[in-house]
């Protein structure tokens with residue numbers, strides 16, 4: 001039986017853990033050959049080893065040379081490239097008044113510059129290979145002020161705008177560019193930040209989970225985000241480009 005992504009080649013950055021790992025697994029299950037890329041080479045290798053026809057590549061998405069090499073390696077190894085998911089990201093929880101310029105730049109560098117570099121080098125190659133899709137991972141923090149998350153949220157808002165610009169620039173070349181905006185998903189990025197939110201918001205230990213339950217109903221799962229990425233990566237979304245899909249259990253749609 002044919003699968004949705006048979007014959008396609010995909011790169012997922014930050015795919016050694018969390019959402020990226022779930023996205024790599026789902027694209028692979030749908031028939032894609034997946035380049036599992038992460039700054040943590042051992043984690044990328046472990047994920048790639050568990051998939052059919054996958055390649056692990058160690059990449060720091062803030063390095064222009066490494067992102068360029070990642071795209072070249074994908075095309076060389078699998079003969080083509082059709083899908084890029086610039087998923088790699090880092091969290092950082094601190095109020096603006098306490099933040100160093102260095103921390104601001106580190107956070108925006110991974111979350112925004114890494115997405116620029118991924119689109120810059122992958123999209124022209126996808127076009128040369130007959131077209132395909134880029135799926136960026138923004139966040140609901142892009143939709144409103146996000147206390148304690150200034151550089152993260154600003155970068156995610158910029159990713160949405162970059163997604164829209166890239167969608168128009170690459171439309172003639174047959175490359176669709178769309179964004180998913182997850183709410184809070186139960187990954188290391190969130191669980192490590194939860195105690196910092198609790199301290200800053202005056203919540204008791206474990207209080208962050210209660211806040212999420214109140215605002216989102218529950219945490220999202222990496223698999224739910226991967227399903228949305230699959231939609232934008234596949235022909236099921238053939239008329240979508242520059243679109244944003246919010247997945248958050250209703251959080252941003254509610255005032256209280």
Ligand SMILES: NC(=O)c1ccc[n+]([C@@H]2O[C@H](COP(=O)([O-])OP(=O)(O)OC[C@H]3O[C@@H](n4cnc5c(N)ncnc54)[C@H](O)[C@@H]3O)[C@@H](O)[C@H]2O)c1
Nearest residue numbers: 014017018019039060061087088089139182184185187189
């Ligand atoms: N978890 C959430 O609730 C949530 C919500 C919205 C958006 N997101 C976004 O989803 C993406 C994945 O987040 P996650 O929750 O899976 O995080 P995670 O911390 O669980 O995993 C992130 C992965 O990215 C890798 N990474 C970090 N810096 C890198 C770099 N410079 N180059 C390459 N790889 C790097 C890490 O090694 C790790 O494997 C991020 O862009 C994040 O902002 C997450």
